Amino acid sequence: MIEARALTKRYGDTLAVDDLSFTVKPGQVTGFLGPNGAGKSTTMRMIVGLDRPTAGTVTVAGLPYRKHSAPLCQVGTLLDAKGVHRGRSAHSHLLALAQTHGIPRRRVDEVLDTVGLAGVAHRRAGGFSLGMGQRLGVATALLGDPAVVILDEPVNGLDPDGVLWVRTLLKDLAAQGRTVLVSSHLMSEMAVTAEHLVIIGRGRLLADTTVADLIARVAVGSVLVRSPNATQLAELLVARGAEVTGVDPGLFQVAGLTAEAVGDLALAGGVAVHELTPRRASLEEAYMELTREAVEYR
Template identity: 65%
Template structure:
């Protein structure tokens, strides 16, 4: 478990993280999202002791990272896949990490195989592609068989097979009861992987909720109904707690009723329907709507909209 408790981080007069509180629970993948400059990287660095909070507290499995005798066996982290000496081979890099914690050589071989690096284990990391470097970083994160795994942009540079591998890997780790934190700018991929979301903007918590709840809130609810009898159907559906909006000549937006209820009423009165769709938005649209006021870097095209 990762517990971030009222954490703030200031550099001089600039507040990068502002009274941030959230918990990443075991048994689920927590998506950690935010626009560039939101404070995600700083928060992750504070979790593993690379930065010190100005105030507040960060705990990994009930302790500060520095208090763990064998931190690699508590939390595995991928923050920068390029943070490897380019002259080392993949195997030697992992072996050096393993020896700091008394991890046996067989575990090095296991994570190399798990990450699909067996054929290149003897090659120098400086010659690795971006995708191969990502796989090595994930292998390093899993080396200590930790109960907590935190990965920053793990699918960056991976081909479709690699993206699918990461997706299944994280789902499996969560199913095993581990705490998994995924930071990514790829909303479509996050929506397929994450069970829970923590969204921050300008260092502050914007949302701590499920993917489904965030998307539903952004969509605003309602059912799009397509029919040639909008007036008749609207009158039949009207009632307490029901809001009906005529969107177009042959389209209604009905809030307060489920699609099944609308369909039954239409069928009972012989009213043809050519659309009956719950109103939805993508995670990307929900994220953009939520973080609209927290974006630090806006292009001229976006300003012109």
């Protein structure tokens, strides 16, 4: 479990993280979201002791990261896929890290196989593509078989097969009871991967909620309507102040009225309706609505 309490970080006059509190629980994938400059990377760095908080605390499994005697076995991180000596092979990079914690050599081979790099294990990391570098970063995070996994933009540079692999991996790690915190700007991916969301903007907490609850907050205000008398029904709806947009013959979208109101109006007008589908907001729409006033760079 990760627990942040009143976490604050200043860089001179810049307040990067502002009184931030949240908890990341085991057994689920938690998405860590926010606009560019929101403070996500700074927060992740404070979790693993790379930046010292100006105020507040953050613990992993009840202790600050630096207090763990074998941190790689407690927390696995991917914060910068380029943080590898370019002259070292993938195998040498992982082996050097493993030897700092007494992790057996066979574990290096295991994680390289897990991330699909077994065939290039002895190639220099400097020659890796962006996607291969991301896979090596994930292997580094998994090396100590940690209870907590923190990944910053893990699908960056991956092809569709790689994205699916990361998605499956994250879900498997959570299903094993691990704590999984992952940041991403791909809302479509978070929608199918994360169960819980921590969203920040300008360093402050905007939401700590489930994906379903966040989406439910947003009233999209449109209804898909199918009717054999579409023209007649559309005229009735426009007369009531609705905005009607044609989609296909006999099918249109209504904004400004609920599905119940559309159905009642159709009944009163004697117009048959074959479909009334309230449109559910996407995670992207819900996220954009929530962070609208917190965007740092427009």
